[in-house]
Amino acid sequence: xxxxxxxxxxxxxxxxxxxxxxxxxxxxxxxxxxxxxxxxxxxxxxxxxxxxxxxxxxxxxxxxxxxxxxxxxxxxxxxxxxxxxxxxxxxxxxxxxxxxxxxxxxxxxxxxxxxxxxxxxxxxxxxxxxxxxxxxxxxxxxxxxxxxxxxxxxxxxxxxxxxxxxxxxxxxxxxxxxxxxxxxxxxxxxxxxxxxxxxxxxxxxxxxxxxxxxxxxxxxxxxxxxxxxxxxxxxxxxxxxxxxxxxxxxxxxxxxxxxxxxxxxxxxxxxxxxxxxxxxxxxxxxxxxxxxxxxxxxxxxxxxxxxxxxxxxxxxxxxxxxxxxxxxxxxxxxxxxxxxxxxxxxxxxxxxxxxxxxxxxxxxxxxxxxxxxxxxxxxxxxxxxxxxxxxxxxxxxxxxxxxxxxxxxxxxxxxxxxxxxxxxxxxxxxxxxxxxxxxxxxxxxxxxxxxxxxxxxxxxxxxxxxxxxxxxxxxxxxxxxxxxxxxxxxxxxxxxxxxxxxxxxxxxxxxxxxxxxxxxxxxxxxxxxxxxxxxxxxxxxxxxxxxxxxxxxxxxxxxxxxxxxxxxxxxxxxxxxxxxxxxxxxxxxxxxxxxxxxxxxxxxxxxxxxxxxxxxxxxxxxxxxxxxxxxxxxxxxxxxxxxxxxxxxxxxxxxxxxxxxxxxxxxxxxxxxxxxxxxxxxxxxxxxxxxxxxxxxxxxxxxxxxxxxxxxxxxxxxxxxxxxxxxxxxxxxxxxxxxxxxxxxxxxxxxxxxxxxxxxxxxxxxxxxxxxxxxx
Numbered sequence: 001x002x003x004x005x006x007x008x009x010x011x012x013x014x015x016x017x018x019x020x021x022x023x024x025x026x027x028x029x030x031x032x033x034x035x036x037x038x039x040x041x042x043x044x045x046x047x048x049x050x051x052x053x054x055x056x057x058x059x060x061x062x063x064x065x066x067x068x069x070x071x072x073x074x075x076x077x078x079x080x081x082x083x084x085x086x087x088x089x090x091x092x093x094x095x096x097x098x099x100x101x102x103x104x105x106x107x108x109x110x111x112x113x114x115x116x117x118x119x120x121x122x123x124x125x126x127x128x129x130x131x132x133x134x135x136x137x138x139x140x141x142x143x144x145x146x147x148x149x150x151x152x153x154x155x156x157x158x159x160x161x162x163x164x165x166x167x168x169x170x171x172x173x174x175x176x177x178x179x180x181x182x183x184x185x186x187x188x189x190x191x192x193x194x195x196x197x198x199x200x201x202x203x204x205x206x207x208x209x210x211x212x213x214x215x216x217x218x219x220x221x222x223x224x225x226x227x228x229x230x231x232x233x234x235x236x237x238x239x240x241x242x243x244x245x246x247x248x249x250x251x252x253x254x255x256x257x258x259x260x261x262x263x264x265x266x267x268x269x270x271x272x273x274x275x276x277x278x279x280x281x282x283x284x285x286x287x288x289x290x291x292x293x294x295x296x297x298x299x300x301x302x303x304x305x306x307x308x309x310x311x312x313x314x315x316x317x318x319x320x321x322x323x324x325x326x327x328x329x330x331x332x333x334x335x336x337x338x339x340x341x342x343x344x345x346x347x348x349x350x351x352x353x354x355x356x357x358x359x360x361x362x363x364x365x366x367x368x369x370x371x372x373x374x375x376x377x378x379x380x381x382x383x384x385x386x387x388x389x390x391x392x393x394x395x396x397x398x399x400x401x402x403x404x405x406x407x408x409x410x411x412x413x414x415x416x417x418x419x420x421x422x423x424x425x426x427x428x429x430x431x432x433x434x435x436x437x438x439x440x441x442x443x444x445x446x447x448x449x450x451x452x453x454x455x456x457x458x459x460x461x462x463x464x465x466x467x468x469x470x471x472x473x474x475x476x477x478x479x480x481x482x483x484x485x486x487x488x489x490x491x492x493x494x495x496x497x498x499x500x501x502x503x504x505x506x507x508x509x510x511x512x513x514x515x516x517x518x519x520x521x522x523x524x525x526x527x528x529x530x531x532x533x534x535x536x537x538x539x540x541x542x543x544x545x546x547x548x549x550x551x552x553x554x555x556x557x558x559x560x561x562x563x564x565x566x567x568x569x570x571x572x573x574x575x576x577x578x579x580x581x582x583x584x585x586x587x588x589x590x591x592x593x594x595x596x597x598x599x600x601x602x603x604x605x606x607x608x609x610x611x612x613x614x615x616x617x618x619x620x621x622x623x624x625x626x627x628x629x630x631x632x633x634x635x636x637x638x639x640x641x642x643x644x645x646x647x648x649x650x651x652x653x654x655x656x657x658x659x660x661x662x663x664x665x666x667x668x669x670x671x672x673x674x675x676x677x678x679x680x681x682x683x684x685x686x687x688x689x690x691x692x693x694x695x696x697x698x699x700x701x702x703x704x705x706x707x708x709x710x711x712x713x714x715x716x717x718x719x720x721x722x723x724x725x726x727x728x729x730x731x732x733x734x735x736x737x738x739x740x741x742x743x744x745x746x747x748x749x750x751x752x753x754x755x756x757x758x759x760x761x762x763x764x765x766x767x768x769x770x771x772x773x774x775x776x
Contacts, residue, residue, distance in 0.1 A: 007037055011030050011031070011033045012030070012031070012034050012043070012044060012047070015027045015047055015048075016047070019047070019050070019051060021615060021616055022613060022614065023613070027047070027051040028048065031047045031051060040067075045064050045065070045068040045071070046064075046077065046081070048064050049062075049064035052064065053081070053084075053085065058089050062082060062085045065078045065082045066082060069082065075105070076101075076103075076109065076114070079099075079102035083095045083102060083118075087125060092126065093126070095125055096132070099119070099121045099122035100118070100119070100131070100135075102118045103116075103119045106118060112139065115139070116139060119136050119139075127202040128162070130160065130163075133152050133159065134153075136152045137150075137153045149176075149179065150183055150186055153175065153179075154173065154185060154189050155202050156172050157199060158189075158198070159202075160172065161198060161199055162199075166193065170190075170193055173186060173189050177190060232434060233433055234432055234433050234435060235430060235435060236357050236361065238357075239327060240327075240328060240331055240357075242353065243324035243325070243328045243354065244297055244300065247296070247297060247325060248297055250290075288315075288318055292315035293311075293315050293320070295311040296308045296309075299311060300328075300332075306332070308332060309333050312328060313329060313333075323348045323351035323353070323354050323571075324353075324354065326344040327344070327348035327357065327358055330342070330348060330361060331357075334361055334364065334365055338365045338368070338369065341361070342362060345361055349362070349538050350571050351571050355385055356382055356386055359378045359379070359381045360378070360379070360427075360431065362378045363379040363382060363427075364427075367423050367427075372419035372423060375419070376410060376413075376423055377407070377410065379422065379423050379426040380406065382430060383426050383459055384403040384457070386429075386435065387399060387403075387439065387457060387459070389439070390439050390458075391455050399455050399457060401505045402454060402456070403459065404500075404506075405500050407502075408502050410422075442458055443458060473493075473495070473500075474496070474505060474509060477489050477506075481509075481513055486513055486516055490513050493513065502533075504530050504533060504534065504542075507529070508526075508546065511526040511530070514526060515553070520553055524557070527550050528560070531563075534546065535567070540567055540570065540571050543567055544571075547563060547564040548564065551564065551580075555583075558584060558587060561583060561587070565580045565584070568580060574607060574610050575613060575617075578607050578611065581600055581601070581607065582621065585598075585600035585604065585624065586624075588600060589624075589628070597628060601621050602625070605617070605625070619648055619649060622641050623645065625641050626642050626645065626658075629641060638662060639659065639663070642659045646659060646675075653695045656675060656676075656679045657695065659675050660675050660676055660699065663675065669708065673708050676709070677712070679695070680695075680716065683695075693716070696709065697729075700713065700733060704733045704740075704745060704749070705746075710733065714752065714756070723756065727753065730749055730752055730756075733749045737749060743774065746771060750764055750768045751768070
């Protein structure tokens with residue numbers, strides 16, 4: 001094997017290991033490096049395509065599978081994957097064509113069952129596809145499956161009749177009748193044709209509505225005017241389309257779950273329902289949610305928004321908990337039920353993907369009810385988020401902070417005329433299809449800033465505020481602090497608070513000064529007050545950032561972590577929430593509150609079902625739970641956790657060794673040795689010999705006198721014709737038993753040694769006799 005091919009194999013193995021752990025980003029890195037070693041390797045292309053698919057990077061996955069299909073044109077696998085991707089993104093016609101290609105290739109490969117499955121998938125997406133039904137009918141005919149063949153021929157005839165070709169429809173029915181002259185359905189079809197009645201047309205199958213609904217959403221995205229390259233939308237419409245895609249994706253997830261034969265669906269609808277603790281609710285309830293979601297999308301794409309809102313509200317009432325659905329419902333009912341719309345939008349605004357549009361709709365609702373104070377505040381929040389999109393990501397956070405003194409100054413504006421003017425101006429800037437270009441052009445009109453200075457907020461063009469004074473004061477405070485003049489910096493900060501008492505970045509800076517002075521408790525209290533204010537304002541991301549800081553300052557403060565977990569869950573940052581659960585449980589563990597630690601780890605385990613990293617989190621948390629049970633001496637409960645770990649990591653020796661030990665502790669030797677035999681069988685391969693050897697050595701290091709484990713040791717090395725190694729290891733075990741004054745164990749081990757007939761048999765017989773005499 002060349003060095004290059006060896007490197008390729010190593011990288012592919014790393015990619016497979018990461019894929020097994022469901023760490024798809026690491027898998028992508030490994031497979032991409034492998035492709036650099038061998039750019040046209042079909043397995044590397046397909047593996048990288050799968051990793052991108054799992055990350056929902058469908059465009060890149062499609063490109064890779066298309067390359068793979070070009071390199072291996074007779075392999076049906078890439079075409080099946082291409083079809084799945086087209087189906088996933090709503091390109092149904094392309095998906096049908098790819099399924100048909102895959103089916104024909106499977107036939108060439110003599111895999112008839114797979115071919116039929118591909119053709120059925122094509123029909124599932126396009127029930128009235130005459131070509132596929134005809135092809136299936138012919139395949140069933142050749143297989144001798146007369147009933148199935150006739151059923152497909154009758155569907156073909158029905159489609160032909162529907163398309164106006166009655167003559168061909170009649171020919172097909174007559175052919176089916178020749179196959180089985182007494183077939184009642186064929187006779188009935190012939191009668192219906194002759195009397196001019198339409199034969200039954202196939203309808204879309206119930207369930208699996210995701211592809212159809214995604215296709216409908218794609219259709220909504222198409223430009224109204226032909227030849228328009230890329231449609232542009234105002235923020236409300238743009239966000240609505242994104243939300244509909246997110247809702248349609250739940251239908252895919254539900255469909256995937258139903259195909260998994262009981263396997264856990266990590267991102268399905270049941271993971272987004274309230275009050276389930278991460279467990280799947282009843283199938284009937286999930287099906288009802290799926291039905292209402294599907295009807296919601298169907299009605300909206302047909303322009304029936306009012307009825308679509310009713311269906312969506314029913315899904316939410318059943319337990320659907322999704323920011324996209326809250327946003328769409330708020331958008332649809334904002335005119336007829338503004339207060340109910342506000343309640344939904346106050347939930348969706350917590351998610352950054354829907355915050356801008358949610359603020360705009362809430363502002364419109366308040367404006368129409370002549371609550372101009374609230375309207376202007378929401379319009380300013382929307383402008384802040386939109387403005388942040390006109391600068392680089394590095395500048396966005398700083399720019400958003402500069403809006404704080406603007407909000408502060410607006411609190412002192414009470415003239416209705418001024419508030420109404422602000423609402424009108426921001427509405428005109430943002431509720432337009434070219435809002436991004438408009439804002440970028442507006443930013444170009446702002447005064448040039450010196451190098452290193454933060455970007456000016458666009459709101460400066462609209463308002464005359466004291467924000468510049470506050471920003472200048474903050475710069476001075478930071479400069480004084482950097483020079484070590486902490487007392488002067490603190491005085492300057494408190495002076496600035498006199499004309500901007502609610503400017504939160506200034507309060508945060510005071511907290512930083514307190515930390516520098518070593519006043520950690522006061523700094524923590526300051527940060528907590530500011531975090532709560534951010535939460536009240538609906539600025540979840542800012543609150544999370546500050547609470548993370550507090551957890552570093554006060555790692556044992558349990559209330560802070562609980563608050564942080566709730567916020568992270570509310571905006572869908574599931575992995576971060578799980579990490580906080582684990583950190584919180586670790587704190588309980590250090591405090592010796594094992595019951596609370598156990599409950600918190602269980603909560604983390606339940607929440608992990610909602611993330612793509614389910615397996616990695618499960619392994620980490622189950623190890624923690626198992627450790628708690630070992631500390632509590634609850635062997636049986638510990639066994640349950642280690643059994644789960646063994647199933648998740650079948651090749652890992654540690655869970656197996658612990659299981660064997662625990663089974664022996666509770667008096668279940670048969671279970672222990674069944675576990676041992678299963679593991680040795682699993683790793684019975686040339687490349688795993690050293691692993692098996694170490695595993696047996698480690699077991700006997702703890703239990704040198706265990707005869708059953710010794711038997712496995714003997715069998716293992718005997719299968720490799722390594723009798724000297726057996727003698728050496730049994731001799732060492734005898735010595736260890738003698739060192740522990742374990743006469744019984746030493747005798748049993750010697751009995752094993754003697755049965756092998758070692759070269760120095762006489763010495764072992766003498767030692768055996770001496771030990772027997774000593775025992776007497």
